[in-house]
Amino acid sequence: xxxxxTRAAQAFLLHHAFVRSVAIRNAPWPGLAEDIVxxxxxxxxxxxxxxxxxxxxxxxxxxxxxxxxxxxxRERTRQMPENIQKLADHVRQLAEERDGAAAHESDxxxxxxxRVCLAKLPDKSRSLVERYYFEELSAQDIxxxxxxxxxxxxxxxxxxxxxxxxxxxxNPASSxx
Numbered sequence: 001x002x003x004x005x006t007r008a009a010q011a012f013l014l015h016h017a018f019v020r021s022v023a024i025r026n027a028p029w030p031g032l033a034e035d036i037v038x039x040x041x042x043x044x045x046x047x048x049x050x051x052x053x054x055x056x057x058x059x060x061x062x063x064x065x066x067x068x069x070x071x072x073x074r075e076r077t078r079q080m081p082e083n084i085q086k087l088a089d090h091v092r093q094l095a096e097e098r099d100g101a102a103a104h105e106s107d108x109x110x111x112x113x114x115r116v117c118l119a120k121l122p123d124k125s126r127s128l129v130e131r132y133y134f135e136e137l138s139a140q141d142i143x144x145x146x147x148x149x150x151x152x153x154x155x156x157x158x159x160x161x162x163x164x165x166x167x168x169x170x171n172p173a174s175s176x177x
Contacts, residue, residue, distance in 0.1 A: 008048035011057060012041055019061050026069035028076065039068045110168075117167035125160045132157055 012019070016037070023036040043064060044051070051060065118126060131137045131145070139157065143150040 005045060005048060007053055008045055008051065011051075011053045012044050012061075015057055015061055018058055019065055022062050022065040023069065026066050028069065028073035032069070032072060032076075036065060036068050036072060039072070040064050043068065113168055114164070117164050120167060121160065121163065125156070125163070128153070128156055129160055 019040055020033060020037050023033040023040070027033045027036055040061065044061070051057070118129065121129070128142065131142050132139070137145075139153040140150045142148075143153045146153070
Protein backbone atom coordinates (compact mmCIF):
# COMPACT_ATOMS: atom_id res chain seq x y z
CA UNK A 1 0.00 0.00 0.00
CA UNK A 2 1.50 3.34 -1.03
CA UNK A 3 0.97 6.72 0.64
CA UNK A 4 -2.02 7.60 -1.59
CA UNK A 5 -3.72 4.27 -0.77
CA THR A 6 -3.09 4.86 2.92
CA ARG A 7 -4.59 8.37 2.72
CA ALA A 8 -7.62 7.01 0.86
CA ALA A 9 -8.10 4.26 3.46
CA GLN A 10 -7.81 6.81 6.28
CA ALA A 11 -10.30 9.12 4.54
CA PHE A 12 -12.75 6.24 4.21
CA LEU A 13 -12.30 5.21 7.83
CA LEU A 14 -13.12 8.76 8.93
CA HIS A 15 -16.47 8.32 7.17
CA HIS A 16 -17.05 4.68 8.14
CA ALA A 17 -19.95 5.43 10.52
CA PHE A 18 -21.59 7.63 7.89
CA VAL A 19 -21.25 4.95 5.18
CA ARG A 20 -22.63 2.35 7.58
CA SER A 21 -25.70 4.49 8.33
CA VAL A 22 -26.35 4.95 4.59
CA ALA A 23 -25.86 1.21 4.07
CA ILE A 24 -28.36 0.38 6.82
CA ARG A 25 -30.96 2.65 5.20
CA ASN A 26 -30.37 1.22 1.73
CA ALA A 27 -29.75 -2.46 2.53
CA PRO A 28 -32.38 -4.61 0.85
CA TRP A 29 -32.70 -6.66 4.05
CA PRO A 30 -31.11 -6.74 7.49
CA GLY A 31 -27.64 -8.16 7.75
CA LEU A 32 -26.37 -6.85 4.42
CA ALA A 33 -25.17 -3.48 5.72
CA GLU A 34 -21.68 -4.74 6.59
CA ASP A 35 -21.34 -6.45 3.20
CA ILE A 36 -22.29 -3.17 1.54
CA VAL A 37 -19.79 -1.16 3.62
CA UNK A 38 -17.00 -3.60 2.79
CA UNK A 39 -17.79 -3.48 -0.93
CA UNK A 40 -17.90 0.33 -0.90
CA UNK A 41 -14.51 0.35 0.84
CA UNK A 42 -13.00 -1.94 -1.80
CA UNK A 43 -14.45 0.08 -4.67
CA UNK A 44 -13.37 3.35 -3.06
CA UNK A 45 -9.79 2.10 -2.76
CA UNK A 46 -9.88 0.59 -6.25
CA UNK A 47 -10.68 3.96 -7.79
CA UNK A 48 -8.86 6.16 -5.27
CA UNK A 49 -6.87 7.98 -7.95
CA UNK A 50 -10.14 9.54 -9.16
CA UNK A 51 -11.11 11.06 -5.83
CA UNK A 52 -10.07 14.42 -4.46
CA UNK A 53 -9.48 13.41 -0.86
CA UNK A 54 -9.45 17.04 0.28
CA UNK A 55 -13.12 17.55 -0.60
CA UNK A 56 -16.17 16.39 1.32
CA UNK A 57 -16.48 12.69 0.48
CA UNK A 58 -19.99 12.17 1.87
CA UNK A 59 -21.89 12.80 -1.41
CA UNK A 60 -19.57 10.43 -3.26
CA UNK A 61 -19.79 7.78 -0.54
CA UNK A 62 -23.58 8.10 -0.39
CA UNK A 63 -23.88 7.49 -4.12
CA UNK A 64 -21.42 4.61 -4.04
CA UNK A 65 -23.25 3.01 -1.10
CA UNK A 66 -26.63 3.26 -2.83
CA UNK A 67 -25.24 1.73 -6.01
CA UNK A 68 -23.60 -1.13 -4.14
CA UNK A 69 -26.83 -1.82 -2.20
CA UNK A 70 -28.83 -1.90 -5.43
CA UNK A 71 -26.27 -4.15 -7.10
CA UNK A 72 -26.32 -6.53 -4.11
CA UNK A 73 -30.11 -6.61 -4.24
CA ARG A 74 -30.02 -7.56 -7.93
CA GLU A 75 -27.37 -10.24 -7.36
CA ARG A 76 -29.20 -11.76 -4.41
CA THR A 77 -32.61 -11.76 -6.10
CA ARG A 78 -31.11 -13.52 -9.13
CA GLN A 79 -30.00 -16.29 -6.79
CA MET A 80 -33.44 -16.65 -5.18
CA PRO A 81 -35.81 -19.40 -6.20
CA GLU A 82 -38.23 -18.27 -8.89
CA ASN A 83 -41.33 -18.19 -6.66
CA ILE A 84 -39.66 -15.95 -4.05
CA GLN A 85 -38.50 -13.58 -6.79
CA LYS A 86 -42.05 -13.43 -8.21
CA LEU A 87 -43.38 -12.68 -4.73
CA ALA A 88 -40.83 -9.89 -4.26
CA ASP A 89 -41.76 -8.39 -7.65
CA HIS A 90 -45.46 -8.62 -6.79
CA VAL A 91 -44.98 -6.86 -3.43
CA ARG A 92 -42.93 -4.13 -5.13
CA GLN A 93 -45.66 -3.68 -7.78
CA LEU A 94 -48.39 -3.46 -5.13
CA ALA A 95 -46.42 -0.81 -3.25
CA GLU A 96 -45.95 1.23 -6.43
CA GLU A 97 -49.66 1.00 -7.28
CA ARG A 98 -50.66 2.01 -3.75
CA ASP A 99 -48.28 4.96 -3.74
CA GLY A 100 -49.46 6.04 -7.19
CA ALA A 101 -53.17 5.85 -6.28
CA ALA A 102 -52.66 7.74 -3.04
CA ALA A 103 -50.67 10.40 -4.86
CA HIS A 104 -53.41 10.99 -7.46
CA GLU A 105 -56.18 11.24 -4.85
CA SER A 106 -54.48 13.79 -2.67
CA ASP A 107 -52.50 15.92 -5.15
CA UNK A 108 -55.07 18.71 -5.18
CA UNK A 109 -55.31 18.81 -1.39
CA UNK A 110 -51.54 18.69 -0.99
CA UNK A 111 -51.03 21.57 -3.44
CA UNK A 112 -53.62 23.70 -1.67
CA UNK A 113 -52.02 22.98 1.71
CA UNK A 114 -48.55 23.69 0.33
CA ARG A 115 -49.72 27.07 -1.02
CA VAL A 116 -51.07 27.97 2.42
CA CYS A 117 -47.82 26.93 4.10
CA LEU A 118 -45.67 28.80 1.57
CA ALA A 119 -47.69 31.96 2.21
CA LYS A 120 -46.89 31.66 5.94
CA LEU A 121 -43.12 31.63 5.35
CA PRO A 122 -41.01 34.74 5.92
CA ASP A 123 -40.01 36.60 2.74
CA LYS A 124 -36.39 35.39 2.80
CA SER A 125 -37.45 31.77 3.13
CA ARG A 126 -40.04 32.09 0.39
CA SER A 127 -37.41 33.71 -1.83
CA LEU A 128 -35.07 30.74 -1.31
CA VAL A 129 -37.85 28.30 -2.21
CA GLU A 130 -38.76 30.28 -5.32
CA ARG A 131 -35.16 30.49 -6.52
CA TYR A 132 -34.35 26.84 -5.81
CA TYR A 133 -37.56 25.11 -6.90
CA PHE A 134 -39.24 27.46 -9.37
CA GLU A 135 -36.26 29.19 -10.98
CA GLU A 136 -34.27 25.92 -10.66
CA LEU A 137 -31.12 27.65 -9.45
CA SER A 138 -28.50 25.59 -7.65
CA ALA A 139 -27.55 26.30 -4.05
CA GLN A 140 -24.21 27.58 -5.37
CA ASP A 141 -25.96 30.05 -7.74
CA ILE A 142 -28.26 31.29 -4.97
CA UNK A 143 -25.28 31.69 -2.65
CA UNK A 144 -23.46 33.78 -5.24
CA UNK A 145 -26.54 35.96 -5.79
CA UNK A 146 -27.00 36.51 -2.06
CA UNK A 147 -23.26 36.70 -1.32
CA UNK A 148 -23.45 33.76 1.08
CA UNK A 149 -21.75 30.40 1.39
CA UNK A 150 -23.46 27.54 -0.45
CA UNK A 151 -23.57 25.38 2.68
CA UNK A 152 -25.45 28.19 4.45
CA UNK A 153 -28.01 28.16 1.62
CA UNK A 154 -28.28 24.35 1.86
CA UNK A 155 -28.89 24.50 5.60
CA UNK A 156 -31.46 27.28 5.16
CA UNK A 157 -33.29 25.24 2.51
CA UNK A 158 -33.26 22.25 4.83
CA UNK A 159 -34.79 24.33 7.64
CA UNK A 160 -37.44 25.68 5.24
CA UNK A 161 -38.34 22.14 4.14
CA UNK A 162 -38.69 21.12 7.79
CA UNK A 163 -40.97 24.10 8.44
CA UNK A 164 -43.07 23.16 5.40
CA UNK A 165 -43.31 19.52 6.56
CA UNK A 166 -44.40 20.66 10.01
CA UNK A 167 -46.94 23.04 8.52
CA UNK A 168 -48.31 20.36 6.21
CA UNK A 169 -48.60 18.01 9.17
CA UNK A 170 -50.70 20.57 11.06
CA ASN A 171 -52.78 21.77 8.09
CA PRO A 172 -56.15 19.98 7.93
CA ALA A 173 -56.24 20.41 4.13
CA SER A 174 -53.16 18.21 3.80
CA SER A 175 -54.64 15.16 5.49
CA UNK A 176 -56.41 12.69 3.18
CA UNK A 177 -60.19 12.66 3.24
